[in-house]
Amino acid sequence: MNVDGINSGIVLDHIKAGKSMEIYNYLNLDELDCCVAIIKNVKSTKLGRKDIIKIDAEINLDLDILGYIDPNITVNVISDGVLVEKKKLKLPKEVKNVIKCKNPRCISLAERETDQIFRLTSPEEGIYRCIYCDSESK
């Protein structure tokens, strides 16, 4: 199967197989007018299988969200057909309104319009906890 290369835009590579739709939704890529290609289950020497997303436009991506989902994703920036930047991701210290607390006792669920904020409490294990009730994001 062939998918055209892009002239100027972004390629998200090394996405864990099966995770591309989740990323598509988190990044609200459905709101873009440009071409977006989701390629699933591509053979990969590093991962066995991987997903790739190609975005045919130069847009500002929320790298914190991407880093939270999977810090191993590679972000390739293409300009005039040339790879101009490879961005490395890392686990963000804090994510806001990306995930929702599931603790029914947490104030963030009871108080309207409260930002859902999770903080990285254990970088080694990638554990994020709600700043209000300390519940782990699952």
Add this chain to the structure above:
Amino acid sequence: MRHLIDITDLSVNEIAELIRTSNDIIGNRKAYSEVCRGRKLATLFFEPSTRTRLSFEAAMLELGGAVLGFSSADSSSATKGESVIDTVRTVACYADVIAMRHPKEGAPLLASLKSPVPVINAGDGGHSHPTQTLTDLLTIQREKGRLDNMTVALCGDLKFGRTVHSLIAAMSCYENIKFILISPEELKIPDYIREDMKKRRNIEWRETDKLEEGLAKADILYMTRVQRERFFNEADYMRLKDSFILDTEKMRYAKPDTIIMHPLPRVNEISVKVDDDPRACYFKQVENGKFIRMALIMRLLEVSK
């Protein structure tokens, strides 16, 4: 401006300073009787309380200040659906410092993010209770003469026991502390507490479901109530409520200098006969609670004698 939302908002040195001030107040109460003249404390208690609310109010009155507030959500506009943030913004127009208890975890933190006056967490659901911990630390310092080199057994509801969570966080900052965590399987400490303890190299702990085993080795036994109000299911509460009962028979396992603490209220987890044992310290904790809250209010309002 400072808030007190979690016990870890205070450094070890700041806690030591609060204990020093409390001890000075205890020995010299008249010297502090006017330091908060003209200042007001609001106690916003969305959940019932006897000791915490009254000790906050007594503390402010003894400092020469005034108090206002409500003692249940039913007597506030929360019943009309007013948010925590709107309530706090309103009350901050009338008071210089706010003590808030709320059944939802994190409510005082949320309030503090928008409050123009200091907010004190007076207990948020089953999450944390930093001023009870300050009370406990003052009691331990006065009774044992130190806060380090100690084996602390905590018994009962360690899952929803907010006083337990804050006390573990605080005591973990001192040298050579060992915890014995005694609870039924269903009421073990939350993962985030275990995660915090793992990060600290000076902390040892083990978990058991046998009170006698913990009691024999403890310098402090901290008993807690299994809290009916934290259960969604009454049957679970009924099954677990009598898991541990400390009576005079079990007290024979305790060392002669072990102290017995409890944040109160108790139901039946400590027999009233234990009250006469000189090792029982829970009513001393009640008294100490007022003095440490006096010291805390002074600190947050930045006043001194």
